[in-house]
Amino acid sequence: TYSCIIPSTISAGQHSASVVISTSDSGSTIYTGNASFDIPPSKLVLNTTMDEASVGDSVSLPIQNIGGIGTTFSAKVSMKDSTGHSVYENTFNGNLLVSQVENLAINLANVLAEGHYTITCDLQDFGTGDNNLFTRNIFINGSEANVSIATGKENYLTSENVDKSWSGKTGQLHK
Numbered sequence: 001t002y003s004c005i006i007p008s009t010i011s012a013g014q015h016s017a018s019v020v021i022s023t024s025d026s027g028s029t030i031y032t033g034n035a036s037f038d039i040p041p042s043k044l045v046l047n048t049t050m051d052e053a054s055v056g057d058s059v060s061l062p063i064q065n066i067g068g069i070g071t072t073f074s075a076k077v078s079m080k081d082s083t084g085h086s087v088y089e090n091t092f093n094g095n096l097l098v099s100q101v102e103n104l105a106i107n108l109a110n111v112l113a114e115g116h117y118t119i120t121c122d123l124q125d126f127g128t129g130d131n132n133l134f135t136r137n138i139f140i141n142g143s144e145a146n147v148s149i150a151t152g153k154e155n156y157l158t159s160e161n162v163d164k165s166w167s168g169k170t171g172q173l174h175k
Helices: none
Strands: 013-022 029-039 044-046 052-054 058-065 071-081 086-096 101-107 115-125 131-141 146-151 164-169
Touching (some): 071 101
Antiparallel strands (some): 013 029, 044 058
């Protein structure tokens, strides 16, 4: 068995090589032939398994190049709440060698309300021109507000002053 190092600058596609086997002592040729091999193009995949997080956490979106050559990429990442309100948007750009993983991080703001969110990543591979859209649903353990209001009696005349008091734990919410 013989192996050789394939240059990192090689392009995707089919390549051919001439194979010559000769003896070391006399230099006489034992075998001459041709061989061909394929180098697959780059292929980017997103491998997140996270389905729950808390405010203040960082959600990791690992992008991996499982193809045969390196590439450059752009990832437009957004996160929306259950009503479609955008709470996060960012664009990441980078390079990925073969088998390399790049972790894109979404830092969750401390003011997100608890609930279901959708993370979307529009991933463009500049080496192949491929665009892939990945979507992941995630539950965020977020901020909550509880407010209670009490009045002195159940019914008032319009001419009466209302005796009221309130108590509660509030926080700044985006909703």
